[in-house]
Amino acid sequence: MPRVREMLAYSFMQNAFAASGIVAVLAGLVGFFLVLRAQSFAGHALSHIGFAGATGAALIGAPPLAGMLAFTLGGGVLMGALGEQVAQRDVAIGVVLSLALGLGVLFLHFFTSSAAQATSLLFGNVLGVDAGTIRALLALAVVGLAALAAIARPLLFASLHPELAEAKGVQLRLIAMLFLAIVALAVAEASQIVGVLLVFTLMVGPPATAQMLSTRFWTALPLAALLALAEAWAGLVLAYATDWPTSFWITALSGAAYGLAALGQRRAAAG
Amino acid sequence: MTSAIRLTGVRLGVAGRMVLNGIDLAIEPGEFIGVLGPNGAGKTTLMRAILGLIAPAAGRIEVFGAPAKPGNAAIGYLPQLRGGLGAPRLRGRDFVAAACDGQLFGLPLLDRGAARAVTAALAAVGAEALADRPIAALSGGERQRLLLAQALLGAPRLLLLDEPLISLDPRRQEELVALVRRLQLRSGVTVLFSAHDLNPLLGALDRVLYLGAGEAALGTVDEVITAPVLSRLYGTAIEVARVHGRVFVLGGGAEAEREAHRHEAHDHHHAAGA
Numbered sequence A: 001m002p003r004v005r006e007m008l009a010y011s012f013m014q015n016a017f018a019a020s021g022i023v024a025v026l027a028g029l030v031g032f033f034l035v036l037r038a039q040s041f042a043g044h045a046l047s048h049i050g051f052a053g054a055t056g057a058a059l060i061g062a063p064p065l066a067g068m069l070a071f072t073l074g075g076g077v078l079m080g081a082l083g084e085q086v087a088q089r090d091v092a093i094g095v096v097l098s099l100a101l102g103l104g105v106l107f108l109h110f111f112t113s114s115a116a117q118a119t120s121l122l123f124g125n126v127l128g129v130d131a132g133t134i135r136a137l138l139a140l141a142v143v144g145l146a147a148l149a150a151i152a153r154p155l156l157f158a159s160l161h162p163e164l165a166e167a168k169g170v171q172l173r174l175i176a177m178l179f180l181a182i183v184a185l186a187v188a189e190a191s192q193i194v195g196v197l198l199v200f201t202l203m204v205g206p207p208a209t210a211q212m213l214s215t216r217f218w219t220a221l222p223l224a225a226l227l228a229l230a231e232a233w234a235g236l237v238l239a240y241a242t243d244w245p246t247s248f249w250i251t252a253l254s255g256a257a258y259g260l261a262a263l264g265q266r267r268a269a270a271g
Numbered sequence B: 001m002t003s004a005i006r007l008t009g010v011r012l013g014v015a016g017r018m019v020l021n022g023i024d025l026a027i028e029p030g031e032f033i034g035v036l037g038p039n040g041a042g043k044t045t046l047m048r049a050i051l052g053l054i055a056p057a058a059g060r061i062e063v064f065g066a067p068a069k070p071g072n073a074a075i076g077y078l079p080q081l082r083g084g085l086g087a088p089r090l091r092g093r094d095f096v097a098a099a100c101d102g103q104l105f106g107l108p109l110l111d112r113g114a115a116r117a118v119t120a121a122l123a124a125v126g127a128e129a130l131a132d133r134p135i136a137a138l139s140g141g142e143r144q145r146l147l148l149a150q151a152l153l154g155a156p157r158l159l160l161l162d163e164p165l166i167s168l169d170p171r172r173q174e175e176l177v178a179l180v181r182r183l184q185l186r187s188g189v190t191v192l193f194s195a196h197d198l199n200p201l202l203g204a205l206d207r208v209l210y211l212g213a214g215e216a217a218l219g220t221v222d223e224v225i226t227a228p229v230l231s232r233l234y235g236t237a238i239e240v241a242r243v244h245g246r247v248f249v250l251g252g253g254a255e256a257e258r259e260a261h262r263h264e265a266h267d268h269h270h271a272a273g274a
């Protein structure tokens, strides 16, 4: 207990808990639909596009979060506009994401001063979050969740049965664009905590685990957010206790939860 | 009385290719229409046009007297399945429920009336037992029943069922046709039921809509399933044979031959099962 009080006395730890909490809930809920739509690779690509945006912004002296948002939003809307199939077309997305990562490397090359910044962009730096960033994260999360709540119903319909949804008057392309814009927001946020290379750990791991643990939409959806939150906060505590990187602990917990759920499911299927 | 579906001089193209070329026909409310024709004849295209998803290149398509347009609540639709359904881990009930006013914005919450409607649709197709199982654990026939439950939501006056018999074994095919016929007799809904093979539908249908070579023939089985009509639709010499109340389409065209083989394969199944 005294160690917990000591940990929470540090303002950087308070900030880290607040920031990772906000991001985990957003990532878990948005990621749930990403997994449901089998578009997790598109989310991965958006994070790499965001890397180019963040490094490009740093190069011209703008805030990296703003640069990242501009690029992920642009990329998300474009992917949605090009159509459902493109967002699931692995090769095209793979080419674009490596191109974006390459651009990011080029920007970093010109912006030589900061290897530390590169590391924090790639692998996250939740212990370096300040109060201003938390306010920005909170505002973006509120916008993202409000937008998700607004389109959740046609989004679910379009994800489960696109042909019927289209016949019933759902505008598939509009919904796809709006959703990928929301994903872009969540990706930009998650990158602040776990870095662009590890957004999967918050956006895909917990939702995929939740979907294995429950077949009910209204159980699995909040469970995804809860798991993401638990993994992020437990990761922080473990990082504080061990002095190992927070991102490592979050990925380890996310992977362990997924593995255990998969094992449990296999056992249930066999028994 | 307004027709359920009326096509006037309809020309329909997909990707620059004319699929239906000048079709005139009327389908009356309460009819069970078997929609037949070789692969690529335009069965799916016609249904999508009735749904307002494809605009005709010429002519008019009216559904209950109004021009076809997307979002028509009077139509229930079971699309032709390509591959699996999304979200294999989700339970059947939530899959069906997603179609309940799924086009509205907001959260996918069901009020009590909507929840009852979902339960009723599941019960109507005998899928109560499937409601709690994940979609991945269902057989092809069980999935088709969930899709049929979705199509029944909102008490439609017209059901468009696109090849629901695909990948079902003959016994499941008979069950599904009988189920649709029962639902139709109870509610008076108009049914368009497309299929590769006429025989499973013989006991249920009122009239046949046979598509081929850009043309359509609508009439009773005796009027449409004849050598002259089918020869015109297939563009090659076709013979029709009837054996033990079953109909066999035989001919020189590759499609017709494949059809004939399919029919034979079905008969073997039947012989083995009997």
Ligand SMILES: Nc1ncnc2c1ncn2[C@@H]1O[C@H](COP(=O)(O)OP(=O)(O)O)[C@@H](O)[C@H]1O
Pocket (backbone or CB within 6 Å): B014, B015, B019, B037, B038, B039, B040, B041, B042, B043, B044, B045, B046
């Ligand atoms: N997405 C598409 N792109 C190009 N051609 C298509 C497409 N969908 C259908 N077609 C063509 O339209 C014709 C009618 O197809 P369809 O309506 O699916 O036939 P059916 O359902 O009777 O098998 C076919 O010749 C097919 O090649």
Ligand SMILES: [Mg+2]
Pocket (backbone or CB within 6 Å): B043, B044, B045, B080, B162, B163
């Ligand atoms: Mg078809």
